[in-house]
């Protein structure tokens with residue numbers, strides 16, 4: 001099969017890959033690049049566990065052919081969050097509020113939170129719920145997740161993308 | 163009680179909302195779930211399945227045109243031991259060899275270097291099957307039961323008898339009869355099932371993966387693999403949710419991997435995709451209940467007669483025990499001296515149904531708590547008056563004649579919830595399907611208990627074993643490792659057990675740790691099920707901690723403090739002469755360097771006064787009960803019939819709260835799962851297949867479906883198992899569906915007796931009512 005060459009900035013580091021363009025971006029991250037923090041919960045775009053950020057947009061990596069991730073794209077996965085002040089804030093809030101139970105939805109969930117707050121650091125629970133409606137969690141009932149995001153939003157570093 | 167309070171006086175971890183000890187690795191994406199394990203040289207396994215639900219297997223055909231040299235195939239002839247899954251009934255083979263009992267039953271296993279190749283190879287194997295007529299649905303099962311139960315294949319049955327129910331029914335002022343049913347529910351943990359089997363050079367088979375109960379897989383696999391238990395090592399990876407779905411099922415997956423690994427002589431990994439996971443794993447049993455209840459004019463319950471049926475699926479597995487818990491909750495919560503309950507599990511040709519949070523109690527309570535409202539109405543009483551009049555109090559007897567001796571949260575949780583929700587006032591505001599309104603409002607109540615721990619003498623038989631190891635940690639500093647087979651699957655084991663250990667020792671929780679269970683390192687504390695970890699395993703850890711404390715105090719006294727009496731308190735050893743003190747860390751390091759590591763064992767003992775007859779189901783069905791009460795409020799859109807639960811108010815007595823933040827998380831998550839069970843989650847069988855086999859078609863609650871939740875605890879600690887927890891894992895799942903159905907009656911006048919409660923059904927029933 002034809003392969004394409006891509007260079008991406010993943011979590012602030014440059015990665016060069018040569019991949020079949022139809023390979024799922026999720027598999028490229030997990031299997032080719034060893035970034036196993038991103039999870040597969042359904043493989044069909046329904047659960048949000050595979051959420052990553054590509055050029056500022058939260059996307060479902062299980063539905064994304066790697067060939068469609070543009071050259072020089074900036075990619076953030078759960079592993080990259082701790083390199084940013086906003087990401088660290090979210091991680092601390094999730095931990096402190098008890099937002100993670102089994103933790104399997106969390107990489108996708110917290111990446112969605114980071115994408116949302118980077119654009120709209122709002123602590124309004126309705127907006128938070130709306131922005132996370134595509135991230136399914138079977139453990140928590142979402143209450144503590146919403147609380148954690150609210151608490152991170154209240155302290156969100158002003159004027160930054162996080 | 164006095165004793166209990168004194169003992170607990172020094173606690174300082176228990177009762178605090180300490181963040182989970184695994185939170186850091188989970189929020190950083192570092193936790194290693196089954197699919198994240200790096201297993202060099204692993205091949206991927208694939209299960210070849212029967213395309214029909216019932217039939218006789220005549221043989222397998224391997225496509226001669228396919229290159230079989232690059233794959234490994236396992237059929238029953240390759241199984242070294244017995245082709246039997248050692249669960250109850252011992253009626254299920256690992257790989258079918260004769261009769262096919264469900265669609266998707268394994269007929270062969272395949273492994274190859276890539277997932278894709280394994281799948282392709284699997285598609286080149288055809289099972290030649292002579293089809294037989296299948297029994298697929300609960301509805302058909304119940305129809306046959308009503309006609310003549312002898313037509314059904316019974317997998318288990320059990321009765322409960324108290325007093326003279328037939329006579330009491332004839333004495334009653336009124337007899338109310340009703341039937342209820344509920345469908346499948348899929349656990350839908352977000353991490354699909356996954357397992358790895360690694361054959362080691364010394365003949366050990368190492369099973370590593372997503373599971374609730376390492377000591378199920380060992381010994382269950384030993385017979386099949388024909389290896390002794392000491393050659394089977396089972397270790398848990400991080401578990402991305404389980405809810406019962408990873409209780410008995412992982413034995414199957416471990417078996418598939420291990421059988422392939424033996425033949426391929428290399429590690430084998432199987433990770434189900436979502437579609438396989440929904441189609442080919444256990445689900446909550448569909449259920450049917452029929453009640454005849456005799457009440458007196460004053461609202462007293464005089465006689466309860468009920469049948470409780472479960473659709474077991476194809477094989478026995480855990481169904482008998484699920485049914486036992488069902489019948490033990492089917493008339494629980496209220497005073498009545500005449501009770502007759504008949505429980506049955508029948509075979510259908512679907513994947514065997516199994517463990518799911520609540521384990522039969524949600525099905526039983528769905529029916530019983532709906533029935534209670536119907537009884538109240540028949541007596542001309544409000545739902546709360548009727549419950550307050552009949553509910554059990556301390557000293558009363560349960561349907562099996564057990565006495566509620568202590569730690570009884572009834573009627574407190576009921577009274578407090580009613581008050582908090584302003585139930586009696588709001589009940590008057592309900593719409594009752596009035597014409598001309600845009601929205602109908604309704605409020606509904608449910609009240610229930612959940613037995614803590616195994617049913618009956620289960621805990622006495624299992625005798626949960628635990629160990630605490632004082633040993634050097636990764637950083638060289640002394641650490642107290644909690645060694646139990648109780649797993650962390652999101653519910654909080656990895657935090658509450660160290661909390662309990664820390665308090666028993668009176669040390670800072672940072673000196674404790676919970677390593678992932680590995681059967682080569684931990685004793686058998688029993689499975690992580692039945693809301694038993696906090697109460698049973700927790701209390702055993704507590705007493706092990708006390709033993710370790712005494713041992714360390716003796717050491718410090720004899721070897722460091724010149725023989726003076728020593729107490730370990732608040733992380734410090736203090737000599738009684740007041741001149742010597744040493745931190746736990748320093749003294750423990752001294753212990754390690756002088757004597758090496760220290761292991762302390764302990765074992766759970768049921769209080770002697772707990773008596774149970776497993777044949778007649780008489781006596782104390784559980785050592786203790788947790789109690790809960792839900793008030794649900796909802797709105798129905800009168801145009802679309804959309805039903806929206808707006809608010810849930812509840813109080814819970816789960817004994818001592820070990821960690822309020824984690825406990826509340828359990829209640830929130832459990833209520834939302836119960837909301838899904840009540841209103842969203844639905845699998846039907848169309849053309850012999852489940853109609854929901856993906857997350858797009860099997861819909862569970864999202865952030866947008868969540869009602870406001872007003873949740874509170876009252877503590878009635880269980881004093882016979884320090885520090886007094888009664889378990890919270892399952893009870894939140896138990897009672898929301900009936901509260902919603904009861905609220906729906908107040909909103910619309912329509913009584914829904916089949917789960918889930920959907921706008922389509924409501925529309926249909928309102929339409930039928932109009933035309934009737």
Ligand code: FES
Pocket residue numbers: 039040041042043044045046047048049050051060061062063
């Ligand atoms: S794995 Fe991508 S949405 Fe579920």
Ligand code: FES
Pocket residue numbers: 099100101102103104105106136137138139140352402403652
């Ligand atoms: S924490 Fe388990 S799925 Fe969200």
